[in-house]
Amino acid sequence: MTYILSDIHGECELFCRLLEKVGFSDEDTLISCGDMIEKGKHSVRLARLLFSMKNAVLLAGNHEYNFLKYYWSLMQKTEDYDEVLRKLRAYFPHDGDLLDWEAVDRFEALPYFYETEEFICVHAGVPLDSEGHILPLKGASPEQLVYDRNFKEPDILPKSEKCVFFGHTPTINLGFEPKIKSYLREGKRGYHVCDYHKIHLDTGTYFSGILGCFCVEDCRSFYVGK
Numbered sequence: 001m002t003y004i005l006s007d008i009h010g011e012c013e014l015f016c017r018l019l020e021k022v023g024f025s026d027e028d029t030l031i032s033c034g035d036m037i038e039k040g041k042h043s044v045r046l047a048r049l050l051f052s053m054k055n056a057v058l059l060a061g062n063h064e065y066n067f068l069k070y071y072w073s074l075m076q077k078t079e080d081y082d083e084v085l086r087k088l089r090a091y092f093p094h095d096g097d098l099l100d101w102e103a104v105d106r107f108e109a110l111p112y113f114y115e116t117e118e119f120i121c122v123h124a125g126v127p128l129d130s131e132g133h134i135l136p137l138k139g140a141s142p143e144q145l146v147y148d149r150n151f152k153e154p155d156i157l158p159k160s161e162k163c164v165f166f167g168h169t170p171t172i173n174l175g176f177e178p179k180i181k182s183y184l185r186e187g188k189r190g191y192h193v194c195d196y197h198k199i200h201l202d203t204g205t206y207f208s209g210i211l212g213c214f215c216v217e218d219c220r221s222f223y224v225g226k
């Protein structure tokens with residue numbers, strides 16, 4: 001099975017409980033749509049756990065991108081790499097001591113989108129043309145993919161055949177419950193992932209205490225709460 005989630009924000013314990021709940025095994029695939037770090041207290045612990053999972057596809061969100069921009073700015077100012085690592089560790093006030101160069105390199109290698117025949121995963125949104133068709137993601141900048149401000153709006157329904165998974169904004173900010181919000185296509189029943197225009201994954205975990213994931217194969221959502 002393929003499980004997709006987003007915006008875990010350092011909530012390592014909830015994440016582990018969610019994996020337990022779905023019975024996650026080596027034959028399953030996990031896709032995280034960014035913002036694994038910050039807000040919660042276990043950013044680096046969670047990131048290292050995700051980096052250690054062989055069957056995980058991890059994307060960068062705006063929080064990882066901001067961290068990388070800080071890293072790149074430090075590297076321009078000094079060649080003292082020990083000092084750079086000290087400053088990067090201080091970026092994470094709760095568990096920065098767990099940060100090592102391997103983790104930094106893994107952050108830097110994170111892609112900004114993931115695309116299959118049936119769906120697209122991205123942190124904040126995908127570029128659309130004036131008719132609502134998805135433009136090629138290779139042409140999109142990281143900034144557009146991690147900071148998009150419009151894609152979350154309920155009236156923005158991409159017309160392309162693929163379903164778009166995204167997070168970035170808690171669904172509660174749009175007046176919905178702290179659950180995964182799916183947008184079913186007209187006349188479809190929701191048993192196949194392509195029956196959906198888009199699926200908004202951000203349950204606002206840091207605020208709501210609820211973390212959810214969506215299973216691609218059976219289109220079911222799973223949740224754990226604090």
Ligand SMILES: [Mn+2]
Pocket residue numbers: 035061062063123167168169
């Ligand atoms: Mn975000």
